[in-house]
Amino acid sequence: MIEIKKLTKQADNKLILRSIDLSIERGETVAILGPNGAGKSTLLKVLSTIIKPSSGFIKINGLDLKKDYTEIKKMFGYLPHSSLLYDHYSPYENLVFFGKVYGVENPEQRAIELVKEVGLSFFLNEPVKNFSRGMIQRIAIARAIVHYPEILYLDEPHTGLDQGAISILNNVILSMKAKGTTTLMVTHDFKQAAEICDRIIIIKNGKIVDDFRLEERTLNLVTEKYQLQVEGVS
């Protein structure tokens, strides 16, 4: 599904990504862990076409990211730190706008459906600027999946969420996974990574230093491997 070969990103003479090779199968849920400044978010930004790589190539579903970016953009949903929502618009208006941009059929119906799914039906027509961080994040999740994406890129999606919002987010990720969606999630939350991901990738100084599958959902294994690679504790 996602093929990355020799991917490098350089900015101001600093190598942020160093020759990354990565292959992700359809339907996999992958967590990307690593310390601050390791290049995790940059990797997601390159995959989501926000920044261009310095070298290397990326193929998504057999399509070249450099040439077929418009087709590829239709395939993924991106949830960064910011909500990407218009403050003065209501959840309904935001979702209808993005639904139309992505060419979703009947975006009005889809917007109502998604707002219901994230548990904010009561606030359907309230401006987003009046919402709490957790509520905004729920609508941001709805925005990311408005076009039924085949791939989800999530950048620290659990940050600042209460337990209810975390459970809604996890349910969305798991239900998307059941439909065959591939998920790449940058996170510092090992517990959530162990709970919902099949595979863990650890990035340090722009390089993949570990890549393993989670056969059993054990938090200890993730913590041990992370400490070994990042903090040098054995």
Add this chain to the structure above:
Amino acid sequence: MTFFKTAFLLAKKDLYSELKTKQVLATMIIFAGLVILVFSFAFDPTNNTTKAVIPGVVWVIIVFSGVLGLNRSFISEQRNDTMQGLLVAPMEAASIYLGKFLANFTMILIVEIVAIPFLFLLFNFQMIGSIPYFILILFIGSFGFISIGTFLAALAANSKSSEMLLPLLLFPITTPILIGVVQATRITLTNMGKLSSALAWAQLISAYDVIFFVLCILLIDYVLEV
């Protein structure tokens, strides 16, 4: 087809936002009103020589209220990083530019529709020229100014002093348009005997418009790239 569809969608979104917040257009119209009032105090409307300043006043209103709108055009997309939301969506960068251009152009046309009759009324201006030619000059002049302005607003938006940077970049580049439109406006409002001269100015401005509009469409990809 998708290119134009997404551009119209974005323009509609910006205009609907404006309808809800009433931030930019209201500021532009208030600014235009203040300029007209100040000029009406400075020049005696009963004096015939005052009529000579009207073409200049028309373009002072368009240029300065236009800059107010252009400044907000891309800065408004920085809140919650909504520009990223547009960049990851299946639309071309040129489509984003075209959408922003259409919204800005519509807003400046609204300002012109409101402010110019008010200006003529306050200065008791008796039209002896041609209204259709005057509208044509307004249209092509505004088109060029807004198309270059929208592009430079995208360029300046990433700077910390974008509100200062935009006029600094915009005025030198649009000077040929401004010289041409002021001359052509003067002729179409007061001296139709020199219509051929006005049409020559109009041709020059149109050529400038087309060249810069195409350049902006081609280069916007590099400007919006992070």
